[in-house]
Amino acid sequence: MTTSSAAIVAEGLRKRYRDGLALDGFDLEVASGTVCGLLGPNGAGKTTSVRILSTLLRPDGGHAEVAGFDVTRQPDQVRYRIGLVGQHPALDEALSGRQNLVLFGLLFHLGRRRARQRAVELLERFGLADVGEQPVSTYSGGMRRRLDLAAGMVLAPAVLFLDEPTTGLDPRGRNEVWESIRVLVRAGTTVLLTTQHLDEADQLADRISVVEAGRVIADGTPDELKTRLGGDRIEVIVGKPTDLALAVEQVRRVVADEPTVDVDRRAISAGVGHRAGAVVEVLRALDAAQVAVVDIALRRPTLDDVFLHVTGHRVTAEVAA
Template sequence: MTDMIRATGLVKTYKDVEALSGLDLTVPEGTVMGLLGPNGAGKTTAVRILATLLKATSGTAEVAGIDVAKDPDGVRARIGLSGQYAAVDEHLTGFENLQMVGRLYGMPKAAASQRARDLLERFGLDDAGDRPSKTYSGGMRRRLDLAGALVAEPPVLILDEPTTGLDVRSRQQMWGVIRDLVASGSTLLLTTQYLEEADLLADDIVVIDHGRAIARGTADELKSQTGGERIEIVLTDGRQRDAASRILARVAIGEVQTGDNERELTAAVDGGVPQLRAVLDELDAQRIDVLDVGLRRPTLDDVFLSLTGRAAETAPDDTSTDEGTEVPA
């Protein structure tokens, strides 16, 4: 399978801060790669280099077989980019925004107009297509921005946190749009800090932290690194926590975790329901009252916590690394 995106040893330094520290990345044709990490991990820096908006300090990168440093124009002709913030002209209608993009790509006016109408319908914006985009909701603007990235039907799409700032309903709408793109065979690099998003949409996931890849695999492969399942218990009385924790420790893989509420305990296990039954029997024998109990598979948040020692939503100290500015060459 051809790799549509390939980066080797990418390093990007802003003064004394290293935003990327030797990032390696490959995205096979027709697949979705999720680049997962908190704000400041280096995701946006990597996207800007791949989209020719930044020059790497060192390392190499190719998109659709074209070197991003040697032929940036060739790369730009083959990618669609949707950044963290919707890049639409609020004084133009939705139709005029998309038509303008088509004309900038050199499409004849009639073809650009037809493509704009087709995309408005595809993204559920046809009823609002002749309204100024300043009247659009945040979710509508994001969909219009993504439609703009598809005007030239590029073989590679790069979506940088496409659902950032959206409410739950708008985010789910965007997920539906992205699923349709995937079904059509697009090659997609998706950066996100939403664990559920990566889990739902990506064929393969790269977890990055402090500018380098720290793990790669499918969602199931990454989850398997933290144990098969989780026993979660909520105690009626927090004073029984230590006794309950000792019972869980007998079956746990690693340490028993205590939640923000001292009555909540979580243990990674590999025995599933039989272990849960044994734990409940022992809790009952020791007269430890349980308010709630559950057995669940680990989430990608569990994976990130096990890999980095902190939750995915917690940004590292050098959060400025994704915010560095540089005039593109």
């Protein structure tokens, strides 16, 4: 249901393509001035939902509002209040970074003087002031990404859609973008973020919605989602792939939780609650079964555990949906 504090509301959104349903009863509510991380495996419907919410695509059914306006009946009102940064930079490479930002300002009807002022502000914020007069064709991939993000922030929009905002950035560049996003949110902007980087979602998101087969299947704060897995988890990495099945059998005998397996990493993970002695028990069982262990540890659940648990996929394997 729509609430007065919600900047984004989607109810029962449906969208069909030739090869099937992309959205099948998609529901989402994002409170104003917060960051919502949208996670999901390949083909889950994340990009389709963002395209509908940003008025680039019409739904086949359901209802959605952004910044208090209906995305289908009032698209112009929605567009005036949102920013959208897609997966690929939307820049004119023949123009300089400053000229690109001025152009976006003029397209948003800021007026030439204000557009120039805003360009200077954004170049400084994103660490591009020293290259602002250079053609974008000379920029590195990370620099282009930062400029593209700056272009999406020209109006300091009420709602900002970010699709993989830090792709191609080094750790320093990622931290700069993260801080810029935090500044926007503190000023009241609402952010809907799709990302492959779970640490990014953990750093930025107030709430996370996990999408699978066109609908949200899990929703909550990062801590709430981790807590639902139940206490600590034990992780075992075995030396040989052929030992995985036997290792799973031994772990299953010791812990109550059904183990999950990452074949590529030769890793087995299972919830153990708060049993401090679980590591020793599992290690003894594996030793008795003559399973060579490379590493074993007890740790808190991560968002990767949450994602794997609810979808059956690791987020690191995903591409744009």
